[in-house]
Amino acid sequence: MRETDRFSLLWSPVGRIIPLIMLGLLWQATSSLRLVDPAFLPSPARVGYAISDLLAGSEIRDNLFITLWRAGLGLALGSIAGVWLGLMMARSPVFRAYAAPIVGGTYSLPKSALIPLFILWFGIGTTTTVCAVFLACLLPMVVNTAQGVASTPRVLVWSAEAFGTRPRAMLWRVYLPHALPDIFSGLRVALGFSFVLAISSEMIASTNGIGKLIFMYGENGAYDYMFAAIACVIVVAFLADRLLLAFTEKSLRWHESARVR
């Protein structure tokens, strides 16, 4: 009881921003006390000013939209392909025999290592970024979907069969709904990867996008604006993750993990 009392403030909505405020204060103190050269670590106040300046213009917005479009497209294509491949892997032993070594071999490969290869093939621009995002999103989706489909209890399949469900319909009437919780956890991982790959790919293989913008501010020594752009990315990525979580919760109301009404 006393333990929960002591920590209850931390769990409240207000409590959750306390650590962030503390981090901000620490940051401000570091630069006010000149512990670090302010040229390399601009103070929160200066970053705040840079943020308001950026938000007043269209540069940050335009580049964020370009990045979101690339990340979103790669994520969408990667997820659709990943669900399909995962389904095939779980249901077809022949397909699994061919695909499993490829998935196993490439799963832990950092997909950013392939960006130079995509530059070689597709040049600088959207195609390269989308390909990198696609590949990064594909594997967690394949692995999670395959796992969710393969763990379908046989009695569920049997009872669907007893009601006359045909093998093809079984995929979307039983296997996919059963895999949905796993698909959503794959999607959350993939969403994170999509930002990582979109931004890192833009830094070296693009003429625009938020990744390029951050990189350029850094190159030009405009560190306060670089921090401001990073802050914008953090906010957007956080909101995207929360949006996905809300959608997941709504879609999985039937699942054990859902909160009881």
Place this chain on the structure above:
Amino acid sequence: MTSEVPSEIPKVDIKGVSKTYPGDRQAVQALQAIDLSIAPGEFVSIVGPSGCGKSTLLYVVGGFLDAAGEVLVDGKAIVGPGTDRGVVFQEYALFPWLSVRNNILYGLERGPLSAEERARVADRLIGVIGLKGFEDRYPRELSGGMKQRVAIARTLACDPAILLLDEPFGALDAQTREVMQDELLRIWLETRKTVLMITHDVSEAVYLSNRICVMSARPGKIVEEFKIDLDRTIPREQLFTSDAFNKARNEVWISVRRQALAAEQAAHAGN
């Protein structure tokens, strides 16, 4: 009471069914040459020691497992699962992503009924199983007894001629189980469906069945059969305390016990 006419084609005819599971070290024979004919409208229960392959037999009749021998329904060999055989699984097997109503509607969607008629069937069954007000709940929000009622309603919705019940009340508490048994008995008396039920509860088998088959431990064989001729129209209390009921119950119980002891001895001898 149902009377079997010998010339009638059995509703379900199990002929020489054997099933062997491939094992890591040695294959396990679950069923050995099972022969069993079930007349139309007959309620047959299979009882036996745990692990004797009772459920395996039900899965073979359901068409879910391949096995040696053949299973005929209305004189025709089955080739897989079919809507003529409604199955209620021990684990309920409700679709967790569908609400109570949609679970009950699931099997109807491929049938000939219009959407309106399907909704009417679902509404009626929701009333029969006493789950009005729970139509839009998901299975995870229901108790074990409620889930089992939905599972039974879902199977009855499709109006199958044959019911295959795999320890349908095994996971329920004693009170709920009695209520559900009475409900099943009432439905059977009304519809006279052909029923094959797997159970380990001897009283349940005697209370509900026309005939009880006792199975031996692995490999499962039908070692004894009991015809049960009781008046199902009298109340449960009266039936349970009657001499006829208790005589039948004791006979079946002793037979099952003999099989369980034999299984235990065989296990010791094997060690």
